[in-house]
Amino acid sequence: MKRHLTGAIAAGLTLALGVSGCSKGSSGDSGSDGKTIKFVAAIYDDNTKGYWDQLIKDFEAKNSGYKVNLEMVDWTQMDAKVKTYVQTKQVPDILNYNSFSDFARDGLIYKASEVVSPQTLSDFTPTFVEQAKYQGEQYGLPFISSARLLFYNKDLIKQAGISEPPKTWADIKTDAQKIKSKTKKIGYGLPLGPEESQAEFYSWAMNNGGGWVDASGKWAINQQANVDTMNFLKDLNKSGLTQPNPETTDRKTVFNQFAQGGVGMAIGGPFTREGFITKVNPNLQFGVTSLPTKSGGPSSTLGVMDVLAAFKKSDGKNKDAIGKFLNYFYQQDNTSKFLKLEGFLPVTKSAGDALSADPYFKQFVDALPTSKFAPTTNPAWSAVAGAVKQDLGSAVANKDPKKVLDDIQKTAEKSG
Numbered sequence: 001m002k003r004h005l006t007g008a009i010a011a012g013l014t015l016a017l018g019v020s021g022c023s024k025g026s027s028g029d030s031g032s033d034g035k036t037i038k039f040v041a042a043i044y045d046d047n048t049k050g051y052w053d054q055l056i057k058d059f060e061a062k063n064s065g066y067k068v069n070l071e072m073v074d075w076t077q078m079d080a081k082v083k084t085y086v087q088t089k090q091v092p093d094i095l096n097y098n099s100f101s102d103f104a105r106d107g108l109i110y111k112a113s114e115v116v117s118p119q120t121l122s123d124f125t126p127t128f129v130e131q132a133k134y135q136g137e138q139y140g141l142p143f144i145s146s147a148r149l150l151f152y153n154k155d156l157i158k159q160a161g162i163s164e165p166p167k168t169w170a171d172i173k174t175d176a177q178k179i180k181s182k183t184k185k186i187g188y189g190l191p192l193g194p195e196e197s198q199a200e201f202y203s204w205a206m207n208n209g210g211g212w213v214d215a216s217g218k219w220a221i222n223q224q225a226n227v228d229t230m231n232f233l234k235d236l237n238k239s240g241l242t243q244p245n246p247e248t249t250d251r252k253t254v255f256n257q258f259a260q261g262g263v264g265m266a267i268g269g270p271f272t273r274e275g276f277i278t279k280v281n282p283n284l285q286f287g288v289t290s291l292p293t294k295s296g297g298p299s300s301t302l303g304v305m306d307v308l309a310a311f312k313k314s315d316g317k318n319k320d321a322i323g324k325f326l327n328y329f330y331q332q333d334n335t336s337k338f339l340k341l342e343g344f345l346p347v348t349k350s351a352g353d354a355l356s357a358d359p360y361f362k363q364f365v366d367a368l369p370t371s372k373f374a375p376t377t378n379p380a381w382s383a384v385a386g387a388v389k390q391d392l393g394s395a396v397a398n399k400d401p402k403k404v405l406d407d408i409q410k411t412a413e414k415s416g
Contacts, residue, residue, distance in 0.1 A: 034317035036067040037093035037325065040081070042306070043074045045275050047341050059328050066321055076195055076250070079386060091311045093318045094325070096143060100309045102379040104134035110310045112138040115323045120330045123348040131305050131373055140307035141326065142347035144339065146269040147367040148203050148302040150292060154285040156264045159183050165289040168296040169208075169232055172265065176241035179264035187241040189258055189266035190233060192393035195250035198374065198385050199302060201392055203267050205229045206300040206372050207293040212384070213375055219412035221384070222405040230392075230401035232294075237396045247393025252276075259284060267291065269304070270364040271343035288363060303371030305347065380415035387411040 041052050049072050056068045071092070073081050078097065085091045091108065103109045112121060112132065124132075124142050132140035152165055160178035176187025191200055205211055210225030220226075236242050243249055243257065255272055257263045259280035268276075268288075277284050290299040310322045328334065332350040339346055339355065345364055346352040355361040375381055387408045395404040 035065050035321050036069065037318055037321045038069045038071065039094045039096075039325070040071045040073055040085075040092040041096045042078055043072050044271070044342050044344075048072065051338055051341055055329065055334060059325060063324055063328075066324060068325055079382075079389075093311055093313070093322050095309045095311065096306065097309060098304075098306050099376050099382050099385070100132070100140035100307050101134045101377050102382050103309055103311070104137075104139040105379040108311055109139055110312055110319065110322070112141055115310045115319060116141065116326050116330065117323075120327055123330065123350050125347055125349055125352070127303075127369060128305050128347045131376060132307060134377060134379075140309060143306045143308045144342070144344040145306075145347050145368065146271065146304040146345055147364045147371050148199065148267050148269050148304070149288050149290060149364065149367065150265060151258065151268045151272060152265045152287050152289065153185075153258065153261060153263065154287050155261070156183050156185055157287075160264070165287060166265070166292050167290075168292055169294045172292050173236065173239070173241065176236065176264065177239075180241060183264070185261070186243050186257065186263045187265065188236055189249075189254035189263040190236060190242040190246040190396070191249050191251040191254045191266075192233070192246045192396060193248045193250040193253075194389045194393075195252065196389070197392045198388040199304060200251070200267060201226075201229070201233075201388065202372075202374060203291055203302045204233065206302065207291055208232075209294075211372070217375075219380075219384075219409060221412055222402065222409040226405055227402050228294075230395045230405065234396040234401060245397070247397040256280060258286075269343075270345055270361055273360060274341075274343035288360075301367040301371040303368055303373045305373065305376070378416070380412055383415035384408065384412045 039052075039056075041048065043049070052070055052072070056070055060067060082095070082097060086108070100109065121138075128142035128145060129138055132138050132142055150165070156179050157165070157175070160175065160182040162175050162178055166172045166175050172188060179185055179187040191197070202211065205226050208225050208229050210223055210229055212219065212221060214220040214223070237246055243254065243263070254263060254266050255268060255276040258266050258268075259276045261281065261284065277286065291301060293299050308326065310326065330348065332348075335346070335348060336351045338344075339351060345361070345368060346355060352365065356365050374385070391404055391408060395401040
């Protein structure tokens with residue numbers, strides 16, 4: 001998957017990582033020589049493994065005696081893997097993931113300042129540093145970022161007699177109806193399966209005044225604005241304007257269909273062009289615009305950040321090797337290559353200017369400073385995101401949206 005970042009938790013799981021069976025400040029004995037580390041990296045697309053294989057080969061050639069053992073894990077399996085790593089105290093030395101604060105709370109990971117150089121630390125963009133903190137201290141290492149905007153198929157829009165991209169929710173429904181009627185294609189691609197349903201939901205909810213928490217920071221998942229959001233998405237589904245079974249459809253499926261010309265509109269990120277469109281149909285005529293709002297007012301954009309987390313080991317021998325590898329990855333040329341290959345946005349200042357020179361990427365980069373993020377600094381977020389991925393899609397299928405959101409709210413409150 002080219003994911004979410006993003007981020008953008010496996011189906012069937014509700015996570016409370018690091019809570020059961022983990023002693024504070026230790027995640028197991030590495031049993032290593034201090035120069036061999038294990039790195040668990042997420043699979044974003046078919047390019048990911050090749051990138052890491054080459055980077056590790058180069059790193060080992062330049063750092064005699066040091067070795068990095070790579071394990072690649074698909075995002076649909078990542079959460080189950082992480083849960084097992086923590087519960088069995090067999091965590092990797094470095095983990096590429098979408099949350100970190102529960103690990104920080106339980107004393108399982110190093111502070112960022114303990115494993116990367118001051119030069120590396122100072123290069124992180126402040127927006128992402130704030131998203132990488134737990135109780136005022138930076139633990140997460142910003143890895144990649146993304147923003148979400150609305151993609152639309154220009155040819156289908158034209159064939160449907162639509163003169164401009166949608167700005168409101170009413171426009172979305174009307175345009176989806178026209179696309180279905182005139183072109184026999186899917187009006188709106190709605191991915192609410194277990195891959196990244198929390199990102200799709202929040203992209204809509206934030207543009208209806210909703211979200212995960214209230215102004216005081218308390219969980220507010222079952223607030224009326226969120227219920228209204230889910231009822232709107234359910235109406236799109238029940239009106240036949242989405243693909244069949246959005247509750248089990250992942251984003252990669254929607255964007256493969258979009259790239260093939262079978263979907264009129266869908267929410268995507270900067271990775272969508274290289275990860276899907278260029279590979280499937282490089283001649284596709286598509287446009288990108290702001291996320292639609294219910295009222296037609298100013299639009300909010302979803303910001304997503306994935307992190308690298310460095311786990312402590314009881315013998316303390318892994319810190320030096322972790323630091324060497326992380327500082328090597330965060331060299332400008334190495335991070336820039338990954339971003340360009342995968343189609344993500346930078347989290348460091350040094351990698352930012354080059355991407356902004358591309359008009360396609362610039363619209364996403366420009367959206368980042370005012371984008372809204374999920375509450376990943378809250379240790380309960382892993383459990384909440386797990387419940388969302390497991391259950392939210394049922395709210396547009398055969399369950400009552402209010403009841404589904406009530407249940408997720410209970411998970412949030414129980415988790416902290």
